[in-house]
Each structure stands twice: as structure tokens, then as C-alpha cells.
Amino acid sequence: MRLGFTPEQERFRAEVADWLETQLSGRFKPLRNLKSQSAMPEERRDWERAMAADGWSVIGWPKAYGGRDASLAEQVIFAEEYARAGAPGRMSHIGVELLGPTLIAFASEEQKARFLPGIASGDDYWAQGYSEPNAGSDLGSLRTRAVLDGDEWVIDGQKIWTSLARHADWIFVLARTEPGSRGSKGLSFLLVPLKQPGITLRPIRQMNGEAEFNETFFDGARTAKENVVGGVGNGWAVAMGLLATERGVSTLGQQMGFIADYDAIVAAARANGAIDDPAIRDRLARAYAGLKIMRATALRILSAEQLPRAALTQKVHWASWYRDLGELAMDVAGQTGEVALPGAETMPRMADLFLSTRAATIYGGTNQIQRNIIAERALGLPREPKG
Template identity: 55%
Template sequence: MDLTYSAEDEAFRTEVRQWLADNLVGDFAALKGRGGSGREHECYEERVAWNRRLAEAGWTCLGWPVEYGGRGLSLFQQVIFHEEYARAGAPARVNHLGEELLGPTLIELGTEQQRQRFLPGIADVTELWCQGYSEPGAGSDLAGVRTRARREGDEWVLDGQKVWTSLAQHADWCFVLARTDPGSTRHAGLSYLLVPMDQPGVRVRPIEQLTGTSEFNEVFFDGARTGAEMVVGEPGDGWRVAMATLGYERGVSTIGQQVGFAKELDGIVATARANGTYDDPVVRARLARARLGLDVIRTHALRTLSSVAAGTQGPEVSVSKLLWARWHRDLGELAMAVRGADALTVAGAPYALDDQQSLYLFSRADTIYGGSDEIQRNIIAERVLGLPKEPRP
């Protein structure tokens, strides 16, 4: 793994940095640091406008092929963009699920008709997407989904419930994993369907989180309909398509996530210096371990991306999730330890959390969403180490 940036890469870094400096001004300057996990409610419409500014300037879909509206940039250049975007404090983008997950899935496995229909709206941020995977009885154990879809003439008709559906309240479309073979179990008989959200058969109910915000939702399908052509891959082949999407979930944007993590750690160090806890050798040792852990996460992420680009992806993806999720959860606990009793009170009524309080509360879920730690360990144990499979009911 060669982590050396070329002169062309460094010139690209300068281009990205300059564009962000020139455009994060005026009304957009107020968006710096806004949005992200636990804070998606912040300045949402303004962030949509910002995301569309990015699209107009060609800063969306950087790794997509040019013929599908992307820029065809190298892996390193994509990493550079996400690093510089995070360092500039640019707001969290609203189009992650479409741009980073569904778009690449359609490019790899969709029909040309599906690509022509959906990729332009993702690239210019005029159609937003959510992900219909998890269910009340099938979270990380995705093969247990019970949402069903049946074929009626030229349409699929869906009935069921999804949960933890990020930003469903804003989405125009949802990519849904549903069981289309009534007699099937587990991985067989599933299909990957593209379903419009604005219809009578779809109901969205927000879930209030520990942070007091509601970026997650329950989604109920009660006779919801979509066209027969809105299945990605073949009917019954949804598991393979869903796994391809999950492979894209931990792509280059995670590098920018780690720059955000570093800023959070810097803030905790500043708090420790200000309140004197930095002089405690135990606290100082925990801060040092956090810094080293972040370096390990970044190096591992780059190695993982390099293996994906080379077509030699192995267990690195599951290891990556285990690394960053536990580290970030522990960072929230470290923030509270540094703050002490001050962390127990809010700045104002009714529930005005500061950034470190939100970090602690939201990061409790890090080891659960996106594939729980238990599931990731099972994947590594069974598929990599060849250990016996865990007994299932």
C-alpha cells in the first residue's frame, strides 16, 4: 500500500481547498459544522442548497464514471476531497445514501434504464434516497427480513415495516430489501426494490433519540406500489445486491469521518487543558491512546480502500467497522470523564445539548447501527477464520 501523494494529487488538494474557501462564504459560512450524526435536523434546507452548489460545481459523485455524471477520480483524489471537506468544516451533505450507496450499486448491477432514470437526480441532488433494510425483528441479522412484496401485473405491492431508516422524512425514494418468494427463508427469495416514498401506502414515523432529535424513522408499507421494472438485479437475487450496497457504505467518505473524529478529539483535549484534568496522568494516558487509535483507524481504512480498488477485498471491511465504532463510543465516554459533573447539566431549556454531550449520547449507538459488533465478529469468525457457525433458532 503506497500512501504517497503525487504532484497531481497535491495540485488537486489545492484546487479543492481553494474552492471550499471561495464558496463557504456568505450564508453558506453559517453552515460550517452543521449536520451529521445526531444533528441532521440542523439547517436542513440550507444544506440541501449547499449540496446542490457542490453538484453545480462538479463536486458530487467524484468516483462515478464520467458517462454517468461523475468525474472518474482516482481513489486518492476522492480521499483528498473528503479530507479537505472535513477540514474546512463544510456541512454534512444530505445526499450520502444516494451518492455513496445506491448510485454505485446501480452503476454495477442496475439496468441501463435504471441508470438513466435515477443517476442524474442523485448527481444533481434533486432526488433524495433512504435505505429500507433493518426491521424490528431483523436489524443486523438482515437475512431475517419479513417485509413482503408480491407481483400484481406491472407492479410490486409491498407490505411490512422498516426501522432506523435515516432521513426517511426527507427522502423521495427508498431502496428496499423485501421477500418476494413466499416460501423462502434467510438469504434466498429476497429482492432489491426501488420504491417511491410519496404515495398513500407509505407512512413515516420519526423515532426520538437520546439526543432529542429524530433523524431515524420507522417506515410502514401498507400496499405501497412500485413498477415491475424497479427491481435491481433479478427477483430473488436481492441478497447479493444488498451486500454490494453495504460494501459501498464504508467507502472513501469514511476518511472524512475520521477527520471529524480528530476534531472531536482536539476539542476534548482543549477541554482537558482548560479545566485542569489534562494534568491527571490517567486522563492524559487515555487521550494519548485515543490519538494512537485514530491513527490506526485511518491507516486501516486506507488499506481497506486500496484492497477494494485492487479487487482483493477481504475481511478488512468488518474489521474497520469494529475499529471505528468502539473507538468513537469510547471517545464519547472520555469526553464525559474529562468534563466531570459539568457534563450532567444542559446549557438551556428544554434540552440544549452541547457538542460533547451529543457526541456521548449518539455514539452509544455506534456499535449497533451499520452492522452490530456482534454480527461483524461472527462474519470474521465464520467466513475468515473458518470457525463453526453460531447456532441459530
């Protein structure tokens, strides 16, 4: 396959790069190279609205829903330039990249008209209500339940690892709506307003000092009867459709951002002399080669415009590479990477990178679970016996 880009696509790249440079050198300069996922929320909301106003927020969506009908190549280009420019992590990621495409595929026309415009404009923010304390990778064991009471669903239960929930307006919740059902049966995909008395958020303090994630408690929370996507009891199909999106194009921007982390490690190695260590140079070279291979592999898989069996390997591939990059960061930093200076608001960049990358092999499906998926769905091996 061809991994290069046409002259027309390169003109699109120049347009993207010019817009990003203009914005991040002017009004939004404080957001450039912002690594925190929870800092400066109001400024990042303004950034989302500016992207929407100039037509850059949902470029992969159909034009009928506010997008640009951008091709896969154009979405790749945008992700590359966004990362290269040092643009901030998107507060609207869950709505734009995960829920939006899922609604377009599964929702009724009334639901699309109700929820898509707010996502596209940067006015409505979403959180994901999947994982529970005893239902992470094994999502089918979830216990959160929803019972229909007149014209509303009443929801009770707990979700965990809800990213940026404190800044979100809505949450999509996978809940058990059929009493006595088990596994993937009897689940429904509900759209629930977050700002209501029946919902309590509890921030989860991470090792690096951030509180990007939250525990979310539902105690009689309510949402309208019509806020079920894909039909009552069909939540598993909708949830799996969303996860296919999460592991497809939406991860590309994240992977493109890895180059900034790699460059920071190289700069640190040059600054403290670690670059002169042959072992460090060898690991830097291997990491760079891995980065290029990862990009080429992602493009090759995504160019099929579907997720073939090979795509199932991608999560294990990039998560393991990123975890190893974090370990390289600490070896480059040495002892100075383990100490934060008195009064410092943030920890050293290499330490923060190390702690952040530890989660890569866990979130979105652990490496162990992903290997089971590869074995069963890609290779056709027998399912692992249930203990």
C-alpha cells in the same frame, strides 16, 4: 505500501480545500460545523446542489454518470478536506455513496438513466429500507413482502432506522417477493417513491434529542414493475453489494470527521483544566494514536481497490474506538457535561458526542455480528450454531 500523496494529488487537495473554504466562508457559512443531521434541511439541499453544479457531488462515479472518475487517493483527499473544513453532513449520502455505486454495478441501463442523474444533481434524496424490528443484523429474517399486481409491486411491512427518511424522495427496499421463501432466498431490491398514500413515517426520538431515524410503514405502497434492481429474487446479492460499498470508501469520510470530535475534546480539556490530569492526558494521547492508526489502516486496506479479508475488521475497530472517545468526552467534561442550561436549544457538545457514539457499535452491523463475520469469512471458522 505508500501512504503519502503525489504532488499532483496535493494540487487536487488544494483545489478541494479552496472550494470548500470559499463556499463555507460565504453563502453557506451557517452550515459550517453543523453537527445536527436533521437541522436546516433546505439550506443543506442548496449545499448539495452547489456541490453538484461545481462537480464535487459524485467525484468517485464514472464520468459517464456525472462523476469525475476520481481515484481512491483523490476520494480520500476529498473526505479529509471535507471533514477538515467543517462541511455539513451530507443529506445525499445514501444516494451518492451507497445507492449510486450499487446502481452502477447492478442496474439496467434504463434504470441508470432514470435514477442516477437526480442523485448526481442533488435533486433526488434516498433512504435505506433494510432493517426491521426483528431483522437488524440478521437481515435474512426480514418479513416485508411485495406482490406483483399487474404492472406494479404492492408492498406491505415495516422498516426501522430509516435515516433522514422525512427528507427523502425515494427509498430502496429489500422485500420478500417469493411467498414461503426464507433467509436470503426470494428477496428483491425495489426502488420505491416515498411520497405516496401507502407509506407512513414515524420519527424516532433519540437520546440526544435528534430525530434522524424513522419507522417506515408500508400498507399497500406501490412501485412500478420495472423498479427491481438486479432481477426478481436476486435482492440478496444486490444488498450485499451495497453493504460492501457502505463498509468501504463511503465510511472514510465519517472516519475523517472523527478528528473534529477529538479536537473538540482537547479544547474542552484545555478550557476546564482537565488537561492537567495525567490520566486524561494519557487517554488523549492514546486516542490520538488510535486515530492515526485507524487512518493508516483504512488507507492500506482501501489501496488494494477491493475489500480483502482484513477489511472485515474495520467496522469493529473504528466503532469501538469511537465509543471509547465518547466516554473520554464525558470524563473530560465532568459534571458540567451532564447539565443543559435553561433555554438551550441543544445539549452540551460532550454529552451529545457521548450519546451519539453509543450507537457506533450497533448500526451497520453490531460488534457481535461483525466478530462472527470475521470468524467465518476471514478466518474460515465453523458457522455459529443456530439456536
